[in-house]
Amino acid sequence: MSQDTSHINALENEAIYIFREVAAQFEKPVLLFSGGKDSITLVRLAQKAFWPAKIPFPLMHIDTGHNFPETIEFRDRLVEELGLELIVRNVQDSIDQGKVKEESGRYSSRNSLQTTTLLDAIEEFKFDACIGGARRDEEKARAKERIFSVRDDFGQWDERNQRPELFDMLNGQIELGQNVRVFPISNWTELDVWSYIKEEEIEIPSIYFAHKRKVFLRDGLIWSHSDYVYQEEDEEVLERMVRFRTVGDMSCTAAVFSDATDIESVVEEIRDSSISERGARIDDKRSEAAMEKRKQQGYF
Amino acid sequence: MDVLKIATAGSVDDGKSTLIGRILYDTKSLTSDKLEAIEKTSKSKGYDYLDFSLATDGLVAEREQGITIDVAHIYFSTAKKSYIIADTPGHVEYTRNMVTGASTSQAAIILIDARKGVIEQTNRHFFINNLLRIKDVVVAINKMDLVDYSEETYNAIKADFEELMAKRDYQDQKITFIPVSALKGDNVVNKTDKMSWYTGPTLLDHFEALDRKDIFNVGTPRFPVQYVIRPKTDEHHDFRGFAGKVYGGELSVGDEVVALPSQTRSKIKDIYFYDKKYQTASRRSSVTITLEDEINISRGDMLVRAEDLPTIDKQFTATISWMDSNKLTPGKKYVVQHGVNKVLAKVDNIHHKINPDYSGIDTDVEGLGMNDIAQVTFKLNKPIFYDKFKDHRTNGSFILIDTQTNSTVGAGFIS
Numbered sequence: 001m002s003q004d005t006s007h008i009n010a011l012e013n014e015a016i017y018i019f020r021e022v023a024a025q026f027e028k029p030v031l032l033f034s035g036g037k038d039s040i041t042l043v044r045l046a047q048k049a050f051w052p053a054k055i056p057f058p059l060m061h062i063d064t065g066h067n068f069p070e071t072i073e074f075r076d077r078l079v080e081e082l083g084l085e086l087i088v089r090n091v092q093d094s095i096d097q098g099k100v101k102e103e104s105g106r107y108s109s110r111n112s113l114q115t116t117t118l119l120d121a122i123e124e125f126k127f128d129a130c131i132g133g134a135r136r137d138e139e140k141a142r143a144k145e146r147i148f149s150v151r152d153d154f155g156q157w158d159e160r161n162q163r164p165e166l167f168d169m170l171n172g173q174i175e176l177g178q179n180v181r182v183f184p185i186s187n188w189t190e191l192d193v194w195s196y197i198k199e200e201e202i203e204i205p206s207i208y209f210a211h212k213r214k215v216f217l218r219d220g221l222i223w224s225h226s227d228y229v230y231q232e233e234d235e236e237v238l239e240r241m242v243r244f245r246t247v248g249d250m251s252c253t254a255a256v257f258s259d260a261t262d263i264e265s266v267v268e269e270i271r272d273s274s275i276s277e278r279g280a281r282i283d284d285k286r287s288e289a290a291m292e293k294r295k296q297q298g299y300f
Numbered sequence: 301m302d303v304l305k306i307a308t309a310g311s312v313d314d315g316k317s318t319l320i321g322r323i324l325y326d327t328k329s330l331t332s333d334k335l336e337a338i339e340k341t342s343k344s345k346g347y348d349y350l351d352f353s354l355a356t357d358g359l360v361a362e363r364e365q366g367i368t369i370d371v372a373h374i375y376f377s378t379a380k381k382s383y384i385i386a387d388t389p390g391h392v393e394y395t396r397n398m399v400t401g402a403s404t405s406q407a408a409i410i411l412i413d414a415r416k417g418v419i420e421q422t423n424r425h426f427f428i429n430n431l432l433r434i435k436d437v438v439v440a441i442n443k444m445d446l447v448d449y450s451e452e453t454y455n456a457i458k459a460d461f462e463e464l465m466a467k468r469d470y471q472d473q474k475i476t477f478i479p480v481s482a483l484k485g486d487n488v489v490n491k492t493d494k495m496s497w498y499t500g501p502t503l504l505d506h507f508e509a510l511d512r513k514d515i516f517n518v519g520t521p522r523f524p525v526q527y528v529i530r531p532k533t534d535e536h537h538d539f540r541g542f543a544g545k546v547y548g549g550e551l552s553v554g555d556e557v558v559a560l561p562s563q564t565r566s567k568i569k570d571i572y573f574y575d576k577k578y579q580t581a582s583r584r585s586s587v588t589i590t591l592e593d594e595i596n597i598s599r600g601d602m603l604v605r606a607e608d609l610p611t612i613d614k615q616f617t618a619t620i621s622w623m624d625s626n627k628l629t630p631g632k633k634y635v636v637q638h639g640v641n642k643v644l645a646k647v648d649n650i651h652h653k654i655n656p657d658y659s660g661i662d663t664d665v666e667g668l669g670m671n672d673i674a675q676v677t678f679k680l681n682k683p684i685f686y687d688k689f690k691d692h693r694t695n696g697s698f699i700l701i702d703t704q705t706n707s708t709v710g711a712g713f714i715s
Binding site: 007009010011012013014016017020021023024047048049050051052053054136137140143144159160162163164165166167168169171173174175186187189191192273274275276 | 533
C-alpha cells in the first residue's frame with residue numbers, strides 16, 4: 001500500500017483519524033461549511049473517513065448574504081450530489097432581530113457579525129462539536145489552536161488555558177453547554193490543500209480560477225465591484241483577469257491578479273507566491289491581533 | 301517526502317524564536333507580507349535588527365511580555381521534506397508544554413546560550429526529550445558570535461553536556477552538537493566561514509539527511525478500533541468495518557488476529573482505504589478492516605496479531621508528567637485515556653518523584669503538583685491492553701483526564 005509515502009497522505013490519514021474521533025466522541029457534530037476550498041476539502045476527507053457509510057453529520061453554512069453567487073451555487077450542488085443534510089442560518093436574520101448591527105462606511109463587512117449567528121445556531125441545534133477548516137499556518141493566533149478546542153457557554157476561546165494535546169489522543173470530554181471546535185486540517189498548509197485538490201481532482205467553485213471581473217483598487221488590494229462592497233466615487237472600476245485565493249464574503253476577500261485558469265497553474269502559482277493567503281483578507285488587516293480578538297469572541 | 305516534526309526547547313533569551321525566524325527567513329518561507337509586518341513592528345520598537353520572534357509569538361500577551369507562552373506550530377518545507385516546528389516555551393512553569401510538544405515530535409532541538417553554557421534548564425530540556433524517547437536530538441549551541449566563535453567554548457559546553465548524557469535512561473538517543481548563531485545566520489541553514497574548525501552539517505542539513513529509520517521505531521502492529529462502520533444500505537447490507545489507525549507496524553489481508561478484550565480469533569478479510577482495497581495497511585494509515593468472522597467488536601477494542609499479544613491488565617505503573625494546578629494524590633480517581641480507550645483509574649501509589657534536572661529522586665511524596673514527574677501505580681476498573689512505552693510509543697502512553705473539570709491533567713509513559 002502506497003499510503004504513507006507522501007506527506008500529503010500522512011496529513012490525510014491524520015485528518016481521517018480526527019473525523020472518526022469526532023463521530024465517536026460527540027453526540028451532535030456539525031461540519032461548518034463555507035463553500036471555500038478548505039471546507040470542500042473537509043467534505044472529501046469526511047467521505048473517506050466513513051465510506052461506505054454516509055457522512056454521519058450535517059453541514060451548516062452561516063450565510064452573510066454577501067457571498068459570491070458562484071459559491072452558493074456550488075454549495076447547493078455538492079450537497080445534492082452527496083445526499084448530505086445542509087443547514088443554513090442567515091446573518092440577515094440576526095440583523096433583523098436586532099442582535100447585531102450592520103457596519104457602515106468604507107471598510108464595512110458582515111464578516112464579524114457571523115459570530116452571533118453561529119453561536120445562536122449552535123445553541124438552537126445543541127451542537128457539541130463544530131468541525132472547521134482552519135489551519136495553523138494561516139495566521140499566528142491560529143498557530144496556537146488545538147485540534148479539539150473547547151469553547152465555553154458563550155462560545156469563547158480561552159487561549160491562555162487550553163488543554164494540552166499529547167500524542168494523537170484527543171480529549172473531547174465537555175460539560176453540557178460547552179462545545180468543541182474541531183480542526184482536522186490543522187497541520188495542512190495552503191499548498192497542501194491545493195496539492196490535495198489537484199491530486200484528488202476535487203471540484204471547487206469557479207472563482208478560484210482566473211476570470212474577468214470588475215474590480216477596483218484600494219490600499220494595494222484588489223476589491224470586487226459589487227453591491228455589497230462600499231466604494232468611493234473616485235475609486236475607478238476596472239476589468240481585469242483575477243482569481244481568489246481565499247473565499248469569504250465579497251466585502252472581506254480581495255482578489256489577486258492571475259492567469260491561472262486550471263488547477264495545475266494554481267498550484268504552481270501558490271508554490272511561487274511570496275504573499276501569504278491571508279494577505280488578501282481585509283478582515284485580518286484591521287490590527288495585529290485581529291484574529292485573536294475575533295476568536296476569543298467565538299469566531300470560526 | 302515526509303513530514304518531520306521537531307520540538308524546540310530553550311530557556312528565556314536563548315534565542316529560540318530568533319532561531320525559528322532565521323530558519324524561515326533563510327529557507328525563504330516568510331512571505332513578503334509577513335516579512336513586512338516584522339519589519340514594521342521591529343522598527344516601531346526601535347530595534348536596528350529584525351525581530352524574528354514576532355513571526356512566532358502569536359498571542360497578544362506573548363508580544364507584550366516578549367515571551368512564548370503556548371506551543372505554536374510553524375510550517376515550512378524544502379524540496380526534500382515538510383517540516384513542522386513545535387515551538388515550546390522553556391520556562392520552568394511550562395514543562396507541560398514541552399512534554400506536549402515532544403509527544404508528537406520525532407526530532408528535537410535543545411538550545412544553549414554559548415555565554416551561559418549548560419544550565420539547570422538544559423538538564424530539564426534534555427530529561428524531557430529523553431523521557432519522551434525522541435530519537436534524534438540536536439544540541440544547538442547558539443550565540444557563537446558573542447563568544448568570538450570560540451572552539452574552546454564550544455568544546456567546554458559539549459563536554460558538560462556529555463556528562464549529562466551519561467545519566468540518561470534512553471541511551472540509544474542520537475545526539476548531534478552544532479555551533480550556531482541564529483541572529484547572524486551561521487550554520488542554521490547556510491554554512492558559515494567563521495567557524496572553520498567545525499566540519500559537521502548545518503542545522504537544516506542535519507534534518508534534511510534524516511530518513512524514516514532515523515526517526516521512527518519499528519514495533520509490533522496495534523489496531524485500536526475507533527469507530528464501527530455499518531452503512532446498512534442495500535449495496536453494503538452486511539458491511540461491518542472496523543475503522544482505526546495502524547500503529548507500530550503493518551497489518552495484511554489474511555493475518556490471523558485476536559480481538560481484545562474478548563480474545564476472539566479471526567482473520568483479516570479486507571483492508572479498505574476509502575473505496576479501494578489494499579493488501580497491506582501500513583504504519584499510521586487510517587484504514588477500515590473487515591474480518592472473516594462475525595465477532596462483537598466496539599470502540600476501544602483492539603486488533604493485534606495472534607502471535608504478538610500486548611499485556612492485558614487492570615493495573616500498571618508509569619512515569620507520569622503532571623500538568624494541573626490541582627494536586628494528584630493517592631486514592632483520587634481519574635479517567636485514563638489510552639489511545640481511544642477510556643477507563644476509570646485510581647491512584648494506588650506514588651512511588652517517588654523524579655527530579656527532571658537529574659538530581660535524583662524524592663521518595664517522601666504526598667501529592668504531585670504542576671510540572672512534577674513521578675513514578676505512579678494505577679488500578680483500573682477494566683483491563684487495558686498495553687505495551688511498555690520503551691517498546692511501543694503509542695500503545696505505551698496515555699493521558700489522564702480530571703473527572704470533574706474534564707481537563708487533560710497529565711500524561712503517562714508505562715514502565
